[in-house]
Amino acid sequence: MFNKLLIANRGEIACRIIATAKKMGVKTVAVYSDADANARHVAAADEAFYLGGSAPAESYLRGDAIINVAKLSGAQAIHPGYGFLSENADFAHKCEQAGIEFVGPSSDAIDSMGSKSAAKMIMTAAKVPLVPGYHGDDQSNDVLLTEAHKVGYPQLIKAAYGGGGKGMRIVESQAELQGAIDSARREAASSFGNDKLLMERYLRQPRHVEVQVFADKHGNCVYLSDRDCSVQRRHQKVVEEAPAPGLSDELRKQMGEAAVAAAKAIDYVGAGTVEFLLDTDNSFYFMEMNTRLQVEHPVTELVTGQDLVEWQLKVAEGQTLPLQQDEIRIQGHSFEVRVYAEDPQNEFLPASGKLDYLREPAENHYVRIDSGIREADVISNFYDPMISKLIVWDEDRNLALQRMVNALDDYKIVGLKHNIAFLRSIILHPAFAGESFSTDFIERYGDELLAVAATENHKVLAIAGLYQVLFRKQLANAALANQNDSVSPWNTLAGFRINQTNQHQVRLLDDVQQLVELNISETVAGFDVKFDDEQVHVSGDLHGDLLKVQLGDHQFNIQVAQVEENFTLFLDTQQFHFKAVKAQELEQEDSGTDQLKAPMNGTIVTHLVEVGSEVEAGQGLLVMEAMKMEYTIEAPFAGTVSEFFFHPGDLVSDGSLLLDMKEAE
Incomplete structure (x- = not known):
């Protein structure tokens, strides 16, 4: 085994690779940009080298600089992770020329799958099923129009060198065809520098099922389970699971063998993913092959019990595959969701900023978190805003679903918008739980998935008032702990009044910057919280960031995140943000x-x-x-x-x- 590995990536995938390398006794070298100087992956590696500016073009896309770092550090191999240079044939070729092992397929294999149209020609020769369509080089208007009529409607026009939904148009009729071709061409040229298009029959409600393949340098190739990645937003995966639900053993074998045939057709080496569209009649069609480790590889690891990064490193060194096809076993079910810094209520606008408060679910045999982020880290606008991947496993799909719900409930983030509530809505949706979903799942059920559960306003405000009083008392007790007369009512914030019950005034700004004024009276049994024309009796205790609440006949615990004068209540799977304000602050008129x-x-x-x-x-x-x-x-x-x-x-x-x-x- 080579003794030093450079990871040409950042964030959670870099941390993931470093963990396995350390387990195998391999030293690791990280690279970083200005934005990542104090990042988690830099701290995790044995050594790290600066690449350049925060923009990827100034750092993580500088292939020559990365190869120079490998030479300088003495790394014998480079793992590209995913994204950035992972599917860059030129970078893989330069590694080969420099005598550095590229942990992945050959540059020729990457190049073969780099063009969607060329890949489909290869798959046709390998007898891998394809969606009826046109993938030819003649891109004249006359030919495209003629071929489109052969394909039929509805059809999908796609950029041959594209991805992420760019250069993609759905055409319902001949009348829309020319406009869609022109539009797709412009976007493809703008996004990818190449306006070549391909056309396919559009499947209205297919599922997106992919197969993990692995090949070594000795001609061995196997498939390790399948995954369903149908729940997508704008052609980006949101939820993945393994194995894909509802497939017969025969269909799994057919798809697995087709995936192996696809890999062998290009003399593939390493980890790869062959993606298929699965139609409602169980017909499946090749879509593309990803010549790298996939973001969703952990679900395959949990159901097979294998470490795919370990497999990658062994294969790169020249070892044979750890298992043959008949030795691979699938056990249980696994889900992965991608926790993103984004605002689902505002067109999923990406969020950036500081993670002021982060409490992750406890990791154990059933729960795994792949993350490159720590509390107080900054989510930069330069990179993908993924905070982490949350992965769960259990003996069957229903149990795994419940594991995921519980884990999402335990995930607490303050400081920026995130999609945790949205992910929870997907997992709990009856159609998803009932295995009735396709690639248009979010489009079909978007309103339901984004609906916010109603929580009584008086309940939230009463708890906010209770927390503020208890928090003030904690601060006062801490400040007076060393004073001679710490029990004097004149030296505390106990709200002491002569011949009256203790009174507290609490002023808060809520989520929408509306002022809330609470008058709180202490009683023998707790507190009476008064606001507007309402009064609510509440009691409880505060222990660290855990607030124990008694509201009527209901006793419950909620977590509270305090960041300076701001605090967040995690209640009923929702978050309620408040800012405690002083009287003098209210006198400053909001200027807009x-x-x-x-x-x-x-x-x-x-x-x-x-x-x-x-x-x-x-x-x-x-x-x-x-x-x-x-x-x-x-x-x-x-x-x-x-x-x-x-x-x-x-x-x-x-x-x-x-x-x-x-x-x-």
């Missing part, structure tokens, strides 16, 4: 400037108006970009633009004031 601050870390794209312009409320002022999405900053009131503090191309941090406006009189 919060709406002129950057909502996330990002880059200024353009100014929409000039300094001195008179604008109306709601008018766009500038555009910023974060994580490949644009966001328009609008005027909070009518007025005049006085100054821009940042210019196109400038990087801005979350919360930075972007410009100054004078309100119209």
Whole structure:
């Protein structure tokens, strides 16, 4: 076994690879950008080397620089992880030329699968089933129109060198065809530098089933379980599971053998994934082959009991596969969800910023977390906003579903928007639990999945008031612990009043910055919380970040995250955010400037108006970009633009004031 491995990646996959390498006694070398100087994967590796700026083009995509680091550090092999350079044939070829083992397939194999149309020609020769379509090189309008009529409708037009849904159009009729071709061409050229298209029959409600294959340098090739990845958003996977539910043993074998045939057709070596579309009549069709380790590989590991990264390293060194096909066993069921920093209630806008509070589910035999993030880390706008992968296993699918629900309930994040509640809604949806789903699952059930459960306002406010009083008492007790007269009512925040019950005034700003004023009276049995025309009696105790509550006949525990003057209640699978404010803070009138601050870390794209312009409320002022999405900053009131503090191309941090406006009189 080589004794030193460089990981040409970052985040959770780098940490994942480092863990297995250490288990095998292999030293690890990390690489990092400006944004990742203090990242978890850097701390986990035995040594680390700086690559360059935060943008991937300045760091993780610098193949020559990475190879130089490998030579400098004495690493005999490079593991590319996934993304970045993992499917870059040129990078793999340069590793080969430098005498460094590329932990993955050959550059020729990567190149063979790099074009969707070329890959389909290879699969045709290997007798791997394909969706009826046109994958030819002649891209003239006349040929595309003629071939489209042969394919029939509905059909799918796709960029031959694309991915992520770009350059993809669904065509329902001949009348839509020419416009769809023109549009797909433009987007393909813009996104991938190549406007070549392919056409396929569009399957309305297929499932996305993929097969994990593994091959060594001695001609052996096996398949290790299948996975269902049908629950997708914008062609990006959200939930994965293994094995794929509802497949007969015969169908699993047919798909597995087809996947092995696909791998052998290109003399494949290492871990790969062959993706199929499974139609409602159990017909399956080759879609593409990913020539790398997949994001969702952990579900295959949990049902097979195998470490696929360990397999990769052994195969790269020249060893034969650890198991032959008849030795591979599948046990139980596994799910994986991708926990993202994003706002499901706002078109899944990516979020960036600091993770102020992070409590992950406890890892054990049933629960696994692959993450490159720690509490207080910053989710940068330069990279994919995935926080972690949460993976569970149990003896059958129903038990594994319940494991996932419990794990999501135990996942607590404060500091930025995330998709945990959305993931929970998917797992609990009757159609998903009943194995009735296809690639349009989120599109069909989106309104249900995004619905927010109603929680009584009086219940939330009563608990918020209880927490604030108990938290204040804790602070007071801690501050007075060393004072001579610490029990004096004059030296505490106990709300002491002569001949009256102890009184507390609590002022809070809620999620939407509305002021809430609570008058709280202490009683023998707890507290009476008064607000508006309501009064609620509540009692409880605070132990660290766990609040024990008695509300009527109901006793329950909730977790609370306190970050400076802000606190979050985790209640009924929801989060309720509050800010404790002092009286003097309320006297400062809101000028609307919060709406002129950057909502996330990002880059200024353009100014929409000039300094001195008179604008109306709601008018766009500038555009910023974060994580490949644009966001328009609008005027909070009518007025005049006085100054821009940042210019196109400038990087801005979350919360930075972007410009100054004078309100119209």
